[in-house]
Amino acid sequence: MTADNQKKSEFIIGRHPAVAALNNQQTTINKIFLQKGLQKNFAAQIEKLARERKIIISRVPKSRLDELAPQQNHQGIILTLAAFAYTPLVDLLRKGQSAPDPFLLILDNIEDPHNLGSIIRTADAAGVTGIIIPQRRAVQLTSVVAKTSTGAIEYVPVARVTNLVQAAKQLKKAGFWIFGTDMTGKDYRQWNAQGSIALIIGNEGKGISPLLKKQCDELLTIPMVGHVQSLNASVAASLLIYQGFTSRGN
Known part of the structure; x- marks a missing residue:
């Protein structure tokens, strides 16, 4: 993802928000950034949800997630998506x-x-x-x-x-x-x-x-x-x- 594309996207950061977004079919998720070496149970849960939604998982080192979400507790996962949709x-x-x-x-x-x-x-x-x-x-x-x-x-x-x-x-x-x-x-x-x-x-x-x-x-x-x-x-x-x-x- 280019820097320009990142500016046009929003991030969902952290495990509970990420799982909630993946379970909500109305949320358009572009990509999942998943930290390498996370415990198997959580990684398996994310992989299952990603397969069901046909979303690409990018496995990255922790340093990459730190770069995407500086000074935030990302807990090993970040989702990228279009800016949050508002309801008329x-x-x-x-x-x-x-x-x-x-x-x-x-x-x-x-x-x-x-x-x-x-x-x-x-x-x-x-x-x-x-x-x-x-x-x-x-x-x-x-x-x-x-x-x-x-x-x-x-x-x-x-x-x-x-x-x-x-x-x-x-x-x-x-x-x-x-x-x-x-x-x-x-x-x-x-x-x-x-x-x-x-x-x-x-x-x-x-x-x-x-x-x-x-x-x-x-x-x-x-x-x-x-x-x-x-x-x-x-x-x-x-x-x-x-x-x-x-x-x-x-």
Whole structure:
């Protein structure tokens, strides 16, 4: 693979994300880079999946994988594939209409790929229907996101839109209730998340943008009594997602 082709490809790095991608028939994988000398059981598992998908395996020394994914724990395997596919918002809404009480996340300019990956992982665990992210000024679906999600990126559809405010308005027209976070909001432990809902998670430093906050039907807050009155975005998202999960009778 040439350097130019590598720039046009994304990587899935690590064992759990790689196996999840290989098991997902919707993921178009170009090639498997497998480290020489890996334990036989794992190598045999990858070879079986590769044969089923008719994907080429390139056995390479560890130094080659270190070069492809510098300073990352690749665990002896890297997949190359086209940039991650996004789901059109209209398809996400269609999927939501076909499912009882859809639960969507709107991520307002999340910048850290580890936060995005962790949020996707939690979303998958709690049965979130899909995620909406902005096209600009936010992290996109990358190999770091995929690795942090430990394969959940293969199961949670992500829509990318040019304007989150317009997307929120579209959701409201489709019958969704929009919830966001704010220091002056209602205690999130009292949140009733029944019905078709969308939860907005704000930027790590700035929170939810003012125009998007105006689209919220209700604001929620996470009470804190410690000296640091803020939480990591993925931690806050996890608390809110699981409160929604619990209040919906799961």
